[in-house]
Amino acid sequence: MIRAYSLSNFPEEGFKLYREMRNRGITPDPLSSSFVTKSCIRMSSLLGGLQVHAKILEDGHQSDSLLLTTLMNFYSSCQKFDDACKVFDEMPQRDTVAWNVLISCYTRNGRTRDALGVFDMMESKRCGSQPDDVTCLLVLQACSNLGALEFGGRVHSYIREHGFGNAVNLCNSLIAMYSRCGCVDKAYQVFKGMPSKDVISWSAMISGLASHGHGREAIEAFWEMQRMGVAPDDQTFTGVLCACSHSGLVDEGWMFFDCMSKEFSVTPNVHHYGCMVDLLGRAGLLEQAYQLILSMRVRPDAAMWRTLLGACRIYGHVSLGECVIEHLIELKAQEAGDYVLLLNTYSSVGNWEKVIEVRKLMKEKEIQTTPGCSTIELTGVIHEFLVDDISHPRKNEIYEMLDEIGKQLKIAGYVAEVTSELHDLGSEEKESSLSYHSEKLAMAFGVLATPPGTTIRVAKNLRTCVDCHNFAKVLSGVYNRVVIIRDRTRFHHFREGRCSCNDYW
Ligand SMILES: [Zn+2]
Ligand SMILES: [Zn+2]
Numbered sequence: 001m002i003r004a005y006s007l008s009n010f011p012e013e014g015f016k017l018y019r020e021m022r023n024r025g026i027t028p029d030p031l032s033s034s035f036v037t038k039s040c041i042r043m044s045s046l047l048g049g050l051q052v053h054a055k056i057l058e059d060g061h062q063s064d065s066l067l068l069t070t071l072m073n074f075y076s077s078c079q080k081f082d083d084a085c086k087v088f089d090e091m092p093q094r095d096t097v098a099w100n101v102l103i104s105c106y107t108r109n110g111r112t113r114d115a116l117g118v119f120d121m122m123e124s125k126r127c128g129s130q131p132d133d134v135t136c137l138l139v140l141q142a143c144s145n146l147g148a149l150e151f152g153g154r155v156h157s158y159i160r161e162h163g164f165g166n167a168v169n170l171c172n173s174l175i176a177m178y179s180r181c182g183c184v185d186k187a188y189q190v191f192k193g194m195p196s197k198d199v200i201s202w203s204a205m206i207s208g209l210a211s212h213g214h215g216r217e218a219i220e221a222f223w224e225m226q227r228m229g230v231a232p233d234d235q236t237f238t239g240v241l242c243a244c245s246h247s248g249l250v251d252e253g254w255m256f257f258d259c260m261s262k263e264f265s266v267t268p269n270v271h272h273y274g275c276m277v278d279l280l281g282r283a284g285l286l287e288q289a290y291q292l293i294l295s296m297r298v299r300p301d302a303a304m305w306r307t308l309l310g311a312c313r314i315y316g317h318v319s320l321g322e323c324v325i326e327h328l329i330e331l332k333a334q335e336a337g338d339y340v341l342l343l344n345t346y347s348s349v350g351n352w353e354k355v356i357e358v359r360k361l362m363k364e365k366e367i368q369t370t371p372g373c374s375t376i377e378l379t380g381v382i383h384e385f386l387v388d389d390i391s392h393p394r395k396n397e398i399y400e401m402l403d404e405i406g407k408q409l410k411i412a413g414y415v416a417e418v419t420s421e422l423h424d425l426g427s428e429e430k431e432s433s434l435s436y437h438s439e440k441l442a443m444a445f446g447v448l449a450t451p452p453g454t455t456i457r458v459a460k461n462l463r464t465c466v467d468c469h470n471f472a473k474v475l476s477g478v479y480n481r482v483v484i485i486r487d488r489t490r491f492h493h494f495r496e497g498r499c500s501c502n503d504y505w
Helices: 002-007 011-023 030-043 046-059 065-077 081-089 096-108 112-123 133-146 149-161 168-180 184-193 199-211 215-227 234-246 250-264 270-282 286-294 302-315 318-330 336-348 352-364 395-411 425-430 438-449 466-478
Strands: 373-378 381-386 456-460 483-486 491-495
Touching (some): 002 030, 011 030, 046 065, 065 081, 081 096, 112 149, 133 168, 149 168, 199 234, 234 270, 270 302, 286 302, 302 318, 302 336, 318 336, 336 352, 373 438, 381 438, 395 438, 438 456, 438 466, 438 483, 466 483, 466 491
Parallel strands (some): 456 483
Antiparallel strands (some): 373 381, 373 456
């Protein structure tokens, strides 16, 4: 009964039954305790779970692996990560499920790199349990977040060697991982090799193609999907609309937007509207984009206004930019990045008075900026850089390399745009050409530490700025390197002095 309640919409009834059982003098076995713990997870009741934990010790069930794994899960779901790890440490025997819970606990807790470390340990057979398909799913997710392509490739090999290769959910995760790590052709290989594809596979492939700027191919994949008789869902349309927007296909975008509800009974949600706003904004149809937002039945979210604000910056549309900021303030969702966009809108039309005003405002309101952070993977190890970072063990070589690259790029015509964009506003005073954004450090490290011709892959947590974008473009030509930067919203493939985004991002 407790178990049934733990799976139902009334988990608290399970907790009551457990208490009644104890009151009647019946000692629960590890299974009943495990089920009531699951009820506590469903109820998000920290107090209830703590009580159960105390009783488990009282009952002498502290060495039951299954029960302890459930307890770990409970602590992890209540954000009590240290307690979850403590339960794990005290387990006399740990099976694969327990290790998997540890991995998901790390991932939830933002300790993504440690999650990969657990996979390492499991694979090396140092811990007596081997990774299973669930481990692989969890680790692939972690690789996607980190942009850890090599590590993801290792997981892929493991999946093949252990015969999980035909599992649809694993293949779907591989497609997502490869696309998120900037390797859309590998994603396509996995996709092509799948014996059967579900709607998630198609959507993942379409989104992957779209985010890498292969708009036409993404749309082609959509029609192929229709020929195969797979019904699209809302994710599929997010991918297709995103494809239209990254490739500037306004007419196609409107066509898909109109037909999604009429022909496929998928009601446009906030993301779909967001893609349309992006598409119209990119095409310079700012007024249309604004009207579309105002016409929405659902309340527009901050991300949508931010998209429009980005377009205002590109087209130097000051009055609309000011109006959008008002909407963001009304939603109480304004972030440092929004003010930076507004500021850049002013600077793009040369209104320096307003630039100073916005900066003063930001200082007064003590608006926190997110520090820019870039990562680059080298033989399976993730290297992390912040702005003007000097914590890397090879920092001297990196800065020498940056100097050298700077000289080479200057010869090729690169001019540092010192005033262009101030996305790391915290370093206000340092906006001279002496300041290095994190992606420049990561790129320099890439040039330094990999053989000539190797593709450099960088993942960045914020939008990349115009200056770093120019830097990467020229670098890709001068050093004959493909540079792939994943920023907050999209991928930039730099090749022979050009970028796949056509300078719109
Ligand atoms: Zn930059
Ligand atoms: Zn670009």
